[in-house]
Amino acid sequence: MPDFSLPAAVPISWYLILSAVLFTLGIAGFLLRRSIITVFMSIELMLNAVNLTFVTFSYKLKAVDGHIFTFFVMVVAAAEAAVGLAIILTVFRNRSTLEIDEVNSLKL
Amino acid sequence: MHQLWLIPAFPLLGFLINGIFGKKFSKRAVSLFAVGSVLLSFLWVVKTLMAISPLETLYTEHYFTWIASGAALNIGFDLSVDRLTSVMLLVVTGIGSLIHIYATGYMAHEPGPNHGGYYRFFSYLNLFMFFMLILVLAANYLLLFVGWEGVGLCSYLLIGFYFVKKSATNAGIKAFVVNRIGDFGFSLAIFLIFIQFGSLDFQKVFAQAGGLADEVQAGVITATCLLLMVGAAGKSAQVPLYVWLPDAMEGPTPVSALIHAATMVTAGVYMVARSAPLFNHAPIAMEVVAVIGLLTAVMAATIGMTQNDIKKVYAYSTVSQLGYMFLACGVGAYSAGIYHVMTHAFFKALLFLGAGSVIHALQGEQDLRNMGGLRSKIPVTFLTLLCASLAIAGFPYTSGFMSKDEILVAAHHHSPAMFWIGVITASMTAFYVWRALFLCFFGRYRGSAHPHESPLVITLPLGVLALLSILGGFFRVPVWLEPVLGKAPEGHDPALVIISVAAGLIGIFLAWLFYVAKPGLPDTFARALKGLYTLVYNKYFVDEAYDAVIIRPVVDGSRTVLWKGFDVGVVDGIVNGVGSVSRGVGGILRTLQGGSIRNYAALTLLGAVLVLAAVAFTGGAQ
Numbered sequence: 148m149p150d151f152s153l154p155a156a157v158p159i160s161w162y163l164i165l166s167a168v169l170f171t172l173g174i175a176g177f178l179l180r181r182s183i184i185t186v187f188m189s190i191e192l193m194l195n196a197v198n199l200t201f202v203t204f205s206y207k208l209k210a211v212d213g214h215i216f217t218f219f220v221m222v223v224a225a226a227e228a229a230v231g232l233a234i235i236l237t238v239f240r241n242r243s244t245l246e247i248d249e250v251n252s253l254k255l
Numbered sequence: 256m257h258q259l260w261l262i263p264a265f266p267l268l269g270f271l272i273n274g275i276f277g278k279k280f281s282k283r284a285v286s287l288f289a290v291g292s293v294l295l296s297f298l299w300v301v302k303t304l305m306a307i308s309p310l311e312t313l314y315t316e317h318y319f320t321w322i323a324s325g326a327a328l329n330i331g332f333d334l335s336v337d338r339l340t341s342v343m344l345l346v347v348t349g350i351g352s353l354i355h356i357y358a359t360g361y362m363a364h365e366p367g368p369n370h371g372g373y374y375r376f377f378s379y380l381n382l383f384m385f386f387m388l389i390l391v392l393a394a395n396y397l398l399l400f401v402g403w404e405g406v407g408l409c410s411y412l413l414i415g416f417y418f419v420k421k422s423a424t425n426a427g428i429k430a431f432v433v434n435r436i437g438d439f440g441f442s443l444a445i446f447l448i449f450i451q452f453g454s455l456d457f458q459k460v461f462a463q464a465g466g467l468a469d470e471v472q473a474g475v476i477t478a479t480c481l482l483l484m485v486g487a488a489g490k491s492a493q494v495p496l497y498v499w500l501p502d503a504m505e506g507p508t509p510v511s512a513l514i515h516a517a518t519m520v521t522a523g524v525y526m527v528a529r530s531a532p533l534f535n536h537a538p539i540a541m542e543v544v545a546v547i548g549l550l551t552a553v554m555a556a557t558i559g560m561t562q563n564d565i566k567k568v569y570a571y572s573t574v575s576q577l578g579y580m581f582l583a584c585g586v587g588a589y590s591a592g593i594y595h596v597m598t599h600a601f602f603k604a605l606l607f608l609g610a611g612s613v614i615h616a617l618q619g620e621q622d623l624r625n626m627g628g629l630r631s632k633i634p635v636t637f638l639t640l641l642c643a644s645l646a647i648a649g650f651p652y653t654s655g656f657m658s659k660d661e662i663l664v665a666a667h668h669h670s671p672a673m674f675w676i677g678v679i680t681a682s683m684t685a686f687y688v689w690r691a692l693f694l695c696f697f698g699r700y701r702g703s704a705h706p707h708e709s710p711l712v713i714t715l716p717l718g719v720l721a722l723l724s725i726l727g728g729f730f731r732v733p734v735w736l737e738p739v740l741g742k743a744p745e746g747h748d749p750a751l752v753i754i755s756v757a758a759g760l761i762g763i764f765l766a767w768l769f770y771v772a773k774p775g776l777p778d779t780f781a782r783a784l785k786g787l788y789t790l791v792y793n794k795y796f797v798d799e800a801y802d803a804v805i806i807r808p809v810v811d812g813s814r815t816v817l818w819k820g821f822d823v824g825v826v827d828g829i830v831n832g833v834g835s836v837s838r839g840v841g842g843i844l845r846t847l848q849g850g851s852i853r854n855y856a857a858l859t860l861l862g863a864v865l866v867l868a869a870v871a872f873t874g875g876a877q
Contacts, residue, residue, distance in 0.1 A: 178853060247853065
């Protein structure tokens with residue numbers, strides 16, 4: 148009879164697995180979705196997956212560095228969201244589309 | 256300190272003043288600065304030489320260190336005088352002053368803007384004096400080389416003074432290029448001296464010259480001396496590098512007199528005499544010097560006999576007389592060589608200045624065939640040229656007789672064959688100089704100009720030089736130079752003197768017979784010996800031979816191999832090749848940048864995975 152009883156605390160590995168799953172979902176969305184907005188959200192997802200890893204290790208190692216880094220990432224993500232949304236708005240205004248494959252004029 | 260630096264500084268100042276401001280000056284002011292600076296230099300030479308006498312050893316003044324590199328290389332800006340230098344200094348500044356005075360008259364009527372470049376002419380001439388004095392005063396080989404190159408530059412500038420004439424600029428280039436060959440030899444000699452002796456100072460080098468092992472003497476010293484001789488042959492127009500000097504007559508006549516007769520071309524003789532302590536240890540090199548000198552003397556004398564341009568006759572005469580000086584050095588009679596440098600400066604400067612006076616009188620005519628009968632029209636010029644012709648023909652007790660006699664006696668001491676060849680050459684010398692004199696002043700006038708005697712500024716230097724040509728031999732240079740250059744081989748055999756005088760008189764007599772008594776005779780001879788005459792008249796086709804053997808291959812090789820082959824093929828090929836390779840690689844790489852964001856993302860991911868895989872594979876960041 149296998150032991151299905153829950154451990155006293157959530158193990159570290161569970162956090163990491165969750166983080167990996169979130170990150171993979173972000174990559175998949177980034178690569179596969181066509182709407183720029185979705186792609187953008189996928190990026191946020193990846194950032195937050197990384198944040199989760201940081202926090203996990205910070206808790207495990209009893210060091211504050213990871214927390215600080217998370218805040219930095221959040222600040223950057225907020226700034227990125229502002230800039231990114233501005234770009235998306237401009238692209239939409241100029242091209243009337245948010246299909247990522249349509250926006251490919253930056254080439255030789 | 257005797258302020259030796261002032262000697263070259265005066266002409267340099269004259270050069271700077273005339274060179275920078277001369278365009279705005281009147282002719283009188285230009286002449287004042289040009290002549291004044293050289294005269295001051297001459298006076299300063301006289302004053303310092305009297306103050307420093309007796310000059311038996313090298314008196315050196317150190318001013319500053321010019322080049323210092325490590326402990327090995329230390330070259331100072333040092334000037335020095337001894338008895339050898341004193342002779343050269345007096346000749347250069349003395350004759351230089353006279354020729355500067357003469358030139359103010361000769362160049363007075365040049366057509367063109369700025370009085371035909373009057374100020375330019377005198378600033379070049381002063382610059383030449385500066386470099387020549389540096390050459391003579393230098394206390395080490397490198398400083399001597401500075402003067403050596405400087406006089407070459409001025410020679411080039413003055414040969415091409417009439418730069419609108421293509422032939423003049425060509426002659427200047429020829430002089431410069433031929434001198435490069437000699438200078439290359441000279442610079443190699445300087446390197447060898449430095450390697451062998453660790454110094455370039457005359458005193459240090461000569462002090463060590465005696466104490467070397469035999470095999471070093473046989474090898475290095477001989478090689479050094481031969482290379483020095485290459486340099487001397489270039490500057491002093493010896494076989495095989497003499498070809499530039501006759502062409503150098505394109506320059507104004509005072510230039511021919513000062514640079515290409517009296518001073519610069521004797522720099523080679525001075526350099527060999529200065530290096531006497533080295534040459535004395537290289538008997539093979541000395542033999543080569545003597546043979547080259549003798550060969551040059553004979554060859555140039557034969558060519559001189561057939562030339563029709565009065566300046567060309569004197570130019571070949573200069574080459575021939577320089578040959579005599581090298582013969583003297585080669586047989587060990589350096590002092591006789593320097594003696595001849597001095598007397599030759601007197602009479603050859605006079606010959607050229609006299610020729611200039613004739614040319615001036617005939618409004619530019621230089622061809623002897625269009626002269627004649629000028630004796631009564633320009634008597635002063637005639638009398639002075641007569642003095643010079645007597646001197647160069649070796650008439651007893653003239654300056655030329657004294658010095659040539661020293662050389663021939665020394666040659667006889669070395670090898671009687673050399674003496675006899677020298678005597679025959681002396682006879683030819685007398686012949687061609689008197690031929691020019693007879694063609695110019697005797698018979699009837701064959702030209703169309705209206706000859707007039709030259710002004711006093713021209714005739715006065717002629718008079719002084721005539722006096723020196725006749726009496727200058729009584730400055731007993733060999734005796735004066737004994738402490739520096741050693742005793743010349745003694746033994747005045749009266750028979751030798753009589754033979755050489757007789758040779759000169761025979762030459763004069765033949766010239767008289769050919770060109771005064773029986774004017775038809777030269778043509779008869781020329782017809783009888785047609786082949787020989789054509790050969791000599793065309794200067795042995797040496798220029799043509801050089802053209803075919805050296806110049807054509809170099810030009811053609813440069814064009815086909817260096818230009819069309821190497822430059823276009825290799826250099827341009829590499830440059831264009833780099834361009835087209837970049838373009839090709841870029842064409843392949845541009846496909847990566849397709850503008851599709853998803854491709855970029857996929858590649859970024861791929862890269863990240865690869866990096867992680869690599870890190871994991873090599874053991875991780877432990």
